[in-house]
Amino acid sequence: MQPLWTCPRCGRSFANRNQSHFCSDVKLEAHFAGREPQVVATFKRLVTVARRSGPVTVLPEKSRIALQVRMSFAAFTLRRRWVDGHVVLARRRSSPRFRRIDVISPRNQVHVFRLHSPDEVDAEVASWLAEAYQVGAQRHLGPRTASRG
Numbered sequence: 200m201q202p203l204w205t206c207p208r209c210g211r212s213f214a215n216r217n218q219s220h221f222c223s224d225v226k227l228e229a230h231f232a233g234r235e236p237q238v239v240a241t242f243k244r245l246v247t248v249a250r251r252s253g254p255v256t257v258l259p260e261k262s263r264i265a266l267q268v269r270m271s272f273a274a275f276t277l278r279r280r281w282v283d284g285h286v287v288l289a290r291r292r293s294s295p296r297f298r299r300i301d302v303i304s305p306r307n308q309v310h311v312f313r314l315h316s317p318d319e320v321d322a323e324v325a326s327w328l329a330e331a332y333q334v335g336a337q338r339h340l341g342p343r344t345a346s347r348g
């Protein structure tokens with residue numbers, strides 16, 4: 200795999216050189232302000248569970264907090280009483296807990312959900328995060344095949 204490219208302005212790393220993004224200096228704690236304690240606890244539990252798969256970079260942005268390996272694989276918006284989140288999976292995965300699934304490409308499908316408490320970060324959610332971590336590490340991409348002439 201190619202080494203990560205680092206934005207010279209904000210220092211964020213990306214799998215793709217010159218990746219389009221908005222440089223941000225938002226602090227993580229800003230996302231916690233005005234949120235009920237169970238919301239912050241739910242987010243922290245999500246990060247803890249995601250880190251079971253390996254190192255994770257937590258990227259606070261203006262409107263969300265992304266989790267990244269090589270690519271962002273999950274993102275969360277902390278609301279006053281709940282956490283809206285999504286995981287990027289390489290396949291469509293069924294669960295009544297998904298509010299919707301947005302197909303970006305055949306191997307990048309955004310599964311959207313909402314959680315209200317840390318207890319909801321259960322084995323099912325842990326399996327979503329573990330699978331999404333593989334996408335973030337770009338392990339879902341097979342070896343590149345030569346183009347046919």
